[in-house]
Amino acid sequence: MEQAVIWTIPFLALAVILEMTVSFVRKRKSYRTNDTLANLSQGLISQLVGVCTPLLQIGIYAMVFSALGHQVDSPFWHSWYGIALAVVMFDFCEYWLHRVGHEVAICWAAHVVHHQSEELNICTALRQESQNALLGWPFYLPLAIAGVPPVMFGFVLLGVQYYQIWAHTEQIGKIAWLDGVLTTPSNHRVHHAVNDCYLDRNYGGLFILWDRLFGTYAAETEPCVFGTRSPVRSFNPLRAITQVYGALARDAWYTQRWQDKLRVLLMPPGWRPDDVAQRFPQPPFDLHREQYDPPASAAARAAAVVLFLTTAVGCGFFLWDAEAMDMSARILWTALLITGLCGVGWLLESGAGAAAQRNDAPRLPGGLSPHE
DSSP states (O other): HHHHHHHHHHHHHHHHHHHHHHHHTOOOOOOOEEEEHHHHHHHHHHHHHHOOIIIIIIHHHHHHHHHOOOTOGGGGSHHHHHHHHHHHHHHHHHHHHHHHHHHSHHHHHHGGGGGGOOSSSHHHHHOOOSSSSHHGGGGGGHHHHHHHOOOHHHHHHHHHHHHHHHOOOOOSSOOGGGGGTTTHHOOOOOOOOSSSGGGGGGOOOOOOOHHHTTOOOOOOOSOOSSOOOOOOOOHHHHHHHHHHHHHHHHHHOOOOOOOHHHHHHHTTOOOOOOHHHHHHHHHHHOTTTTOOOOOOOHHHHHHHHHHHOOEEEEEEHHHHGGGGGHHHHHHHHHHHHHHHHHHHHHHHTTTHHHHHHHHHHHOOOOOOOOOH
């Protein structure tokens, strides 16, 4: 599957170049070097972690499929109507995984990385979470139980995920009747926005019909502001990944009631025990806050680009050959490549401006989410 992802890179690059060109012509700046490199770094990390967690990525699914005695080559799932049913079933499961990822705090901690960018573009779509497989695999087991072969499941997963890429853009407006059926750019802008009227809306991956059916749909009615309500204010990929986990751990540590230590993890994001909320009050959310865009020297930016490209090439060679490596080699290469991507983040924040912007941000002991 990693090789299939690599084959799509030229097409993704062309899509990014096209979007950049359109945004430049329209004078709608939607790309920043630091934000783009941070997004792509998270996407690479998600692929690296994936080759180190094959049991969670597809292994458990395949074991459940085999344990139930399904025929791998069942002709039904190779027919057009079988493939269509698999896509609908997958998207239904994806809706509930995505919804739980926003409405349960510990699951939001895994998903938040995808929402941390304060821009919305194709590179934002590639900013994938690296820990979602740890909590997400049970949601897809109904497909294994129904008999969808693991190979078919993998292709459907890739197909739905690649469909969603085009929905991450500000360059395409509303599309008449299509907005009422599929996840389109307008619908997905709402999902990524932190405006009050847009929170917890439009979870659908392929079909927006699930949101209409289960009461989570919202139309785009006002300009969208992107990011999270407690921005990470860092381009360090590990800081971004651990941001909400750290906040939940601090709230769980400081609260006195044992029940609340568990509820911190299972309640909706933003919920905090009364004793912690009183001891560590949070400042009000400001929709018009300044974006995190610290100044950096031309040399630092150039070095970050060179280091990223070098590391990305290394990731490509590693992902291409990963299946032939034992697990210890995979883990070693993953650690080395992630270190390189952390170096990219460090270079982007090497100027004094980054520290100043972080110091100006409110220091919150817990409850980091787009939900207040």
